[in-house]
Amino acid sequence: MGLTVLSAPSARRQRSRQQLLEIIRSHPGGVTRSYLSALTGLSRSAVAEGVQDLLPGGLVVEQREHGRGLNRSRGRPSSLLVPAAPSGAVVGIDLGHTHIxxxxxRTDGELLAEQRESFDVDNRAEAAVDDAxxxxxxxxxxxxxxxADVLGVAAGIPCPLDxxxxxxxPLGDHPTWSDFDVREELSRRLGRQVRVANDAEMGAHGERRFGAARGCRDFLYVKASHGLGAGLVLNGEVYRGATGAAGEIGHIQLPGAQGLCRCGNRGCLETVVSIDALRHxxxxxxxxxxPSSSNGPLTSLGANPVAARIVTEGGRVLGHVLADLCNCLNPAAIVIGGELGTAGQPLLEGVxxxxxxxxxxxxxxxxxIRTAQLGLxxxxxxxxxxxxxxALIQA
Structure with missing residues (x-):
C-alpha cells in the first residue's frame, strides 16, 4: 500500500490565514465569518478554510453570541471569532470622578479580584494615581x-487625552489634571507600560467585549454619571477626533437652559441631565x-411613580441630543451606562x-437603545x- 503524503497549505491559503488572523486580533470583541468574508473579499468557503486552520492551533477561539448581544436575526445565534490570549493575568483601572x-x-476575562474605593479623583490627580x-x-x-505575572495594564480616566x-x-475646573501624563505616572509606579484612554471610551470597549454591544460595529456608549460623555465606535474602530475630545456630548448646548457648567459655559446638557442634576x-x-451613596445604582427609582417620571423626563432631554447623533452617525445601537444608566426602563422610555x-x-x-449590561x-x-x-500584542 502506498503512503499518503499530506501537502503543505498553498501560499495563497497561508496568506489568507494570516490576513484573517490579523483582522481577528484587531477586533478583540469578536467578528463573524460573514464579516470576515465581506471585509476581505474572500469567499465564504475560503474564510471557512482559513478559520479551520486557525482554531486547532489555539490562535483563535470560537464563542457563541448570547445574552444581550446585538444580533437581531432569528434562529441559531452567530459564532464570534476572538483572538486567543496567552496564559497570565492583566489589570484594569477605572479612575472615575469620585471613585477608583x-x-x-485572567487573559480570558475571568475576574480574579476586584476593589472599589471612594476618592476625590477630580481634584487630586497625583494622589489618585498613587492610590490606584x-x-x-x-x-x-x-x-x-x-x-511579573501581569502581562498588561490599562486605565480609564475622567477627561480627554491628547x-x-x-x-x-481637562474640560473643567480641575487644575490637578491639566497637562498630566497619566500613562507615564502609572507606568513608573507599576513598572509596566500602561494603556490609558478616556473613561467613556473604556466603557465602549467593555460593553463591546463583555456586554451589551458584543458583535456590534457601529454604536455609541454613553456614560451618564457626574458628567456626560460618549465613546464612539464607527465601522469597528474607536473614533477619538482630531485632539481626542470627540464624544463630549455633555457640553452640547440646550436652548433655554441657563445652569453654569464646570466647563465655564451655561446651558450644557450635563447641567440638566447628569447624576448630580437628577439627585438634586x-x-x-x-x-x-x-441611594445614599454617590456611586449607588438607581434601580429602585422605577418603583416610585414620581421619581420614575423625573427620570423619564431626563431621558427625553438626553434622547433629543442623541437623536441628532443618530442622524449624523446612524449607529446600530446606543448603550447607556454610568450611574444614570442604572435607572433602567424609565430612562430608556424617555430616550x-x-x-x-x-x-x-x-x-x-x-x-x-439599551442600558449597559455591565452596569457600573x-x-x-x-x-x-x-x-x-x-497582552496579545506583546505575546
Whole structure:
C-alpha cells in the first residue's frame, strides 16, 4: 500500500490565514465569518478554510453570541471569532470622578479580584494615581501573584487625552489634571507600560467585549454619571477626533437652559441631565428610596411613580441630543451606562421617545437603545479588555 503524503497549505491559503488572523486580533470583541468574508473579499468557503486552520492551533477561539448581544436575526445565534490570549493575568483601572476601581483578571476575562474605593479623583490627580497603584499591588499580592505575572495594564480616566502627547486635556475646573501624563505616572509606579484612554471610551470597549454591544460595529456608549460623555465606535474602530475630545456630548448646548457648567459655559446638557442634576431634583421632593451613596445604582427609582417620571423626563432631554447623533452617525445601537444608566426602563422610555420623535425614521428604526449590561463596571471591564489586547500584542 502506498503512503499518503499530506501537502503543505498553498501560499495563497497561508496568506489568507494570516490576513484573517490579523483582522481577528484587531477586533478583540469578536467578528463573524460573514464579516470576515465581506471585509476581505474572500469567499465564504475560503474564510471557512482559513478559520479551520486557525482554531486547532489555539490562535483563535470560537464563542457563541448570547445574552444581550446585538444580533437581531432569528434562529441559531452567530459564532464570534476572538483572538486567543496567552496564559497570565492583566489589570484594569477605572479612575472615575469620585471613585477608583481596580480589577485583576485572567487573559480570558475571568475576574480574579476586584476593589472599589471612594476618592476625590477630580481634584487630586497625583494622589489618585498613587492610590490606584497601591490597590493594584495589593490585589496582585493577595492573589498570590507578582507584577511579573501581569502581562498588561490599562486605565480609564475622567477627561480627554491628547492622542499625540498622551497628556490630559481637562474640560473643567480641575487644575490637578491639566497637562498630566497619566500613562507615564502609572507606568513608573507599576513598572509596566500602561494603556490609558478616556473613561467613556473604556466603557465602549467593555460593553463591546463583555456586554451589551458584543458583535456590534457601529454604536455609541454613553456614560451618564457626574458628567456626560460618549465613546464612539464607527465601522469597528474607536473614533477619538482630531485632539481626542470627540464624544463630549455633555457640553452640547440646550436652548433655554441657563445652569453654569464646570466647563465655564451655561446651558450644557450635563447641567440638566447628569447624576448630580437628577439627585438634586429627587432630594428636593424628599423621595424615599434614594441611594445614599454617590456611586449607588438607581434601580429602585422605577418603583416610585414620581421619581420614575423625573427620570423619564431626563431621558427625553438626553434622547433629543442623541437623536441628532443618530442622524449624523446612524449607529446600530446606543448603550447607556454610568450611574444614570442604572435607572433602567424609565430612562430608556424617555430616550426612545425622543429619538423616535426627532431622528429621521431610517435612523430611529435602525438603532437599538439599551442600558449597559455591565452596569457600573463597564469602564473597569473596558480597561481589562484593553489590558488583554495589550497582552496579545506583546505575546
Amino acid at each position: 476601581s481596580v480589577a485583576l483578571a 497603584a497601591r490597590l493594584v499591588e495589593t490585589l496582585v499580592t493577595h492573589s498570590g501573584l507578582t507584577m 492622542p499625540v502627547s498622551g497628556r490630559t486635556r 431634583q429627587l432630594e428636593e421632593l424628599h423621595l424615599p428610596g434614594l 426612545r421617545e425622543s429619538i423616535h420623535h426627532y431622528a429621521l425614521s431610517a435612523s430611529a428604526h435602525a438603532v437599538d 463596571r463597564s469602564e473597569l471591564m473596558g480597561a481589562v479588555s484593553q489590558a488583554i489586547e495589550h
